[in-house]
Amino acid sequence: xxxxxxxxxxxxxxxxxxxxxxxxxxxxxxxxxxxxxxxxxxxxxxxxxxxxxxxxxxxxxxxxxxxxxxxxxxxxxxxxxxxxxxxxxxxxxxxxxxxxxxxxxxxxxxxxxxxxxxxxxxxxxxxxxxxxxxxxxxxxxxxxxxxxxxxxxxxxxxxxxxxxxxxxxxxxxxxxxxxxxxxxxxxxxxxxxxxxxxxxxxxxxxxxxxxxxxxxxxxxxxxxxxxxxxxxxxxxxxxxxxxxxxxxxxxxxxxxxxxxxxxxxxxxxxxxxxxxx
Amino acid sequence: xxxxxxxxxxxxxxxxxxxxxxxxxxxxxxxxxxxxxxxxxxxxxxxxxxxxxxxxxxxxxxxxxxxxxxxxxxxxxxxxxxxxxxxxxxxxxxxxxxxxxxxxxxxxxxxxxxxxxxxxxxxxxxxxxxxxxx
Ligand code: SF4
Ligand code: SF4
Numbered sequence: 199x200x201x202x203x204x205x206x207x208x209x210x211x212x213x214x215x216x217x218x219x220x221x222x223x224x225x226x227x228x229x230x231x232x233x234x235x236x237x238x239x240x241x242x243x244x245x246x247x248x249x250x251x252x253x254x255x256x257x258x259x260x261x262x263x264x265x266x267x268x269x270x271x272x273x274x275x276x277x278x279x280x281x282x283x284x285x286x287x288x289x290x291x292x293x294x295x296x297x298x299x300x301x302x303x304x305x306x307x308x309x310x311x312x313x314x315x316x317x318x319x320x321x322x323x324x325x326x327x328x329x330x331x332x333x334x335x336x337x338x339x340x341x342x343x344x345x346x347x348x349x350x351x352x353x354x355x356x357x358x359x360x361x362x363x364x365x366x367x368x369x370x371x372x373x374x375x376x377x378x379x380x381x382x383x384x385x386x387x388x389x390x391x392x393x394x395x396x397x398x399x400x401x402x403x404x405x406x407x408x409x410x411x412x413x414x415x416x417x418x419x420x421x422x423x424x425x426x427x428x429x430x431x432x433x434x435x436x437x438x439x440x441x442x443x444x445x446x447x448x449x450x451x452x453x454x455x456x457x458x459x460x461x462x463x464x465x466x467x468x469x470x471x472x473x474x475x
Numbered sequence: 476x477x478x479x480x481x482x483x484x485x486x487x488x489x490x491x492x493x494x495x496x497x498x499x500x501x502x503x504x505x506x507x508x509x510x511x512x513x514x515x516x517x518x519x520x521x522x523x524x525x526x527x528x529x530x531x532x533x534x535x536x537x538x539x540x541x542x543x544x545x546x547x548x549x550x551x552x553x554x555x556x557x558x559x560x561x562x563x564x565x566x567x568x569x570x571x572x573x574x575x576x577x578x579x580x581x582x583x584x585x586x587x588x589x590x591x592x593x594x595x596x597x598x599x600x601x602x603x604x605x606x607x608x609x
């Protein structure tokens with residue numbers, strides 16, 4: 199058993215407990231326990247950065263908490279959080295930024311050295327592909343439409359883990375392990391438009407509608423980000439108000455993997471009998 | 476939006492516009508201005524932070540950085556969604572307000588271990604420059 203730090207981010211922490219549950223269930227089959235960062239602050243993405251260049255000190259605080267826990271890897275499951283933590287870790291390589299961060303952290307009795315690597319679940323699982331493959335016991339017959347957590351992959355020079363930043367393959371590879379098929383659809387690699395909601399809800403719902411229309415052939419949407427879930431699942435009722443037939447179910451990536459790993463539906467935050475027949 | 480100096484390295488190839496998801500639904504984010512510096516029908520607040528433009532840009536332009544700097548300069552034009560979310564972060568250290576009690580109840584119902592929320596003023600304190608550089 200190894201233990202890694204876990205930063206759910208406020209969106210997942212407050213609104214998507216099933217995503218955390220399924221993540222924990224899948225990782226524990228691989229011998230990985232997650233220790234949640236206590237008293238973590240919101241990463242601020244993309245809001246804080248829009249108002250202040252000092253936004254990095256929010257993530258610097260979170261990285262300091264993780265260092266104090268004695269971890270050098272933190273697992274994330276939301277695109278925005280991954281991006282903020284990774285860009286901050288990069289920024290802390292500048293000695294001037296690092297010392298300002300430590301001055302600000304002193305009031306909390308914290309220090310940061312900048313040695314933590316944030317890893318989105320997709321990246322962590324991609325590193326354990328063979329391990330996962332060996333544990334698949336319940337091949338699924340299902341077709342899913344993948345939505346990519348864009349901010350977990352770009353900018354590639356900071357986030358890069360060997361995947362193509364514009365046409366990423368890692369989630370597709372993980373899905374195929376389960377026996378499920380991946381639907382090819384126009385716009386697969388485009389952002390869902392969730393963040394647009396903060397500025398223009400009509401345009402954001404229009405972007406969501408575009409996605410939903412393109413994935414109609416699939417049995418379900420496959421999500422790897424809290425923001426995508428928010429727009430495409432939670433706000434789906436607003437998107438399809440005039441055309442209820444567009445309704446589409448959704449699964450988080452670890453829920454799909456968990457089913458194929460033979461884990462009980464309840465342990466993945468899924469209702470019994472909906473996905474397995 | 477007030478004018479921003481157009482980066483010299485921009486080739487005005489328009490690639491950023493073609494990959495932008497906001498453009499695809501008829502909105503205009505900062506990339507409109509990149510491809511055409513005379514454009515006025517765009518808002519720097521419409522970007523979804525997907526980084527596709529920057530990843531595609533043959534000029535290697537830090538489009539995202541420019542956009543964020545521009546937002547800060549025009550923070551009085553921020554849409555309500557952005558303003559409210561920032562106020563929440565400053566007041567609670569979280570993008571959405573939730574009490575420790577509510578969170579404890581929700582996590583217990585899901586069989587998840589409790590998680591402690593941060594001190595409410597944590598973001599405000601972190602975003603205040605340290606005395607040494609003030
Ligand atoms: S892709 Fe880059 S070089 Fe081309 S118009 Fe956009 S900003 Fe300019
Ligand atoms: S980062 Fe913003 S401007 Fe660039 S492609 Fe994405 S939504 Fe458009």
